[in-house]
Amino acid sequence: MRYFFIILSLISCVFFTKAQQLTPVLYAVASATANSNGNSMAISVGQVFACGKKNSKLQYFVGYQEQNNMFFKTRREEKKRFKIKIYPNPTKDFVKIQTKGEEKIIKYEIYNLSGQMLKAEETNFMLETNYLSLDIRSYKPGHYFVKCYFKNRINNTTLKIVKL
Incomplete structure (x- = not known):
């Protein structure tokens, strides 16, 4: 019609x-x-x-036609504003995830290479130190992915860690 x-x-x-x-x-x-x-x-x-x-x-x-109040962010601009560091990597026992700025991790999930979720946990992020410590001692040596969810971001971040 x-x-x-x-x-x-x-x-x-x-x-x-x-x-x-x-x-x-x-x-x-x-x-x-x-x-x-x-x-x-x-x-x-x-x-x-x-x-x-x-x-x-x-x-x-x-x-x-477009609205006057439209704006777009590029990935490059967002990368400049948002910093996340994971260390030590590779590791045998603990890995730390550190953020800079106002971004706080509210939840994380750990996956193996098969895509199986091994752990999902809401965090009690330490506001003073801006880091999260993950205990991976019980996991077998190999590659794992940590998916981080943030309080003030739409996009999530997936990080790769190597367990020795």
Whole structure:
């Protein structure tokens, strides 16, 4: 049904404008694709287009609109702001995870290479020292992954540790 309205809009734009004058007709569509006479047009959220007829040729103009208060963070900017260190690695008994800044680990999970969760625990993160100590003495030698969840971050971090 939505394709019908889009095709109808395009046809009305082509056939109901005057031949020697550009009369723009504005359309705003959420998301759709229209096909007509072997031509196709795809429109996604937020795009606005205008079309008109001049000298028997169809002309259309594509633009976009965005909010004034939008901003984006890049991974590089986030890496500069957020620092996490894991040491000693490799280790035989304990490994420490240290964060800098205001980020606090609220939960961690330890996985083996098969993806099996070995331990999941909510932390009592030491606010004064900014580090978490994990006891891995009971694990067999090999590679493990620690997935850390943070209080003020959407993204989680997965760290690799080596048990000797």
